[in-house]
Amino acid sequence: MxxxxxxxxxxxxxxxxxxxxxxxxxxxxxxxxxxxxxxxxxxxxxxxxxxxxxxxxxxxxRPDIKRGNITPEEDDLIVRMHSLLGNRWSLIAGRLPGRTDNEIKNYWNTHLSKKLRNQGTDPKTHDKLTEAPEKKKGKKKNKQKNENNKGSEKTLVYLPKPIRVKALSSCIPRTDSTLTLNSNSATASTSEEKVQSPEAEVKEVNMVWGVGDDADNGGIEIFFGEDHDLVNNTASYEECYSDVHTDDHGTLEKLYEEYLQLLNVEEKPDELDSFAQSLLV
DNA sequence: AAGACAGACAACCGCAACTGC
DNA sequence: GGCAGTTGCGGTTGTCTGTCT
Incomplete structure (x- = not known):
């Protein structure tokens, strides 16, 4: 401050x-x-x-960035991830390899929010709009942006503060991970970024992420790390060094399903419910 | 052809979280 | 625990470009 x-x-x-x-x-x-x-x-x-x-x-x-041409599959995944996570662009981007939070945010603001509105869906809450889709406003542009919130009655939707994912590794590329899940935990493997130095040894590290107890705070934490022992002992993960092909609809579909699974893990229903609620409220 | 306008997106800003001392 | 510096995130703004009149 x-x-x-x-x-x-x-x-x-x-x-x-x-x-x-x-x-x-x-x-x-x-x-x-x-x-x-x-x-x-x-x-x-x-x-x-x-x-x-x-x-x-x-x-x-960054060399791993993919520009432009958001595919219909990615488009669809973004909408569904947004319905789960809200405006947590970095989390959404993290599940779309090669895409940045800024790009997704812009894409959302310029394309998807309009698209949803036209389909009669509130882009903020993903609820059905009761009113007819908003008519195209006339010609005011930037200056009008601020006015939008003034006149209309705002529906207050409580959104919890974004939780920051704990990074146990100092340099985890957010955009290059593949999730693999089993029923108890979520794990991911990632090929480590190679930009540190041209001379630097290219190392490949298994990254894991999962949900665990946060004893200090009495809650749930999501964590990322380099080793499977960060996840509880029952965790298993598949080794997966291959690149993620986001053109592959199956992969994106899987990612979304895995998120849903994560939110519905049965082992700790109470804690996970509250976690899920914190994301969904 | 020129000006007005709208869309798209790159970049900035402010703040919160993290980190190290 | 407090403080200051650093990093990351989301909201907002500025500007470029295409389209319309």
């Missing part, structure tokens, strides 16, 4: 990135790896704030 925004320094570039800036950033990260965003611009010779560099890398320059 009260801290000055990191981009407030005068003399720093803002706005669209130039190819040269992209090249500098990419080259630097390929050599030195991600992180240290605050000092990165200076070391990379960029007149940008660290935040801007991080955003540019995460959303556009």
């Amino acid at each position: 009260g801290r000055a925004p990191c981009c407030s320094k005068v003399g720093l570039h803002r706005g669209p990135w130039t190819p040269r800036e992209d090249a500098l950033l990419t080259k630097y990260i390929q050599t030195h790896g991600e992180g240290q965003w605050r000092s990165l611009p200076k070391r990379a010779g960029l007149l940008r704030c660290g935040k801007s560099c991080r955003l540019r890398w995460m959303n556009y320059l």
